[in-house]
Amino acid sequence: MAGGWSKDGDVQQQIDDSISDELERARSALPHGESAAFCSECDEPIPEARRQAVPGVQLCLACQAERDKQQVQRGFNRRGSKDSQLR
Template sequence: MASGWAHDGAVQDQIDASIEDAVKQARSRLPEGQSLTHCEECGVAIPAERQKIIPGVRLCVKCQQLLDEEEINYSPINRRGSKDSQLR
């Protein structure tokens, strides 16, 4: 698809770069290292099974769910795909 002075495939290159950035960001949020025995947010004990399954875990299930919900509610990307929605 041609878009002005951009080379053929430029749109796909931009899409690929966006996906790469999203993957890098997701990987950077993965926990690493030694798991904590207690949640760093609320201090509740983290079950041994959770510590085994997720190396480097730092939050209890409840705090992790709250964090995940906050991330879902905030997205800087317009996922509606409509140019009209960008103008609102």
């Protein structure tokens, strides 16, 4: 069911596009390449299990957890509906 000027399926297409964009952003943030033996921030050794689980890892678990806390989640409203603009 379309509403206004939109065509059938537009809402689902917006949802799918939002999910695809977020997946692409998340995948681009993943480390890749050769894993480091020592953390690039604190020089502590990175456990072998972590290096094998996350290829290209450069940070120890403590430094990665701290960096994750500092990251800001950003998003936007594709629809721009009146209800979402009033919040």
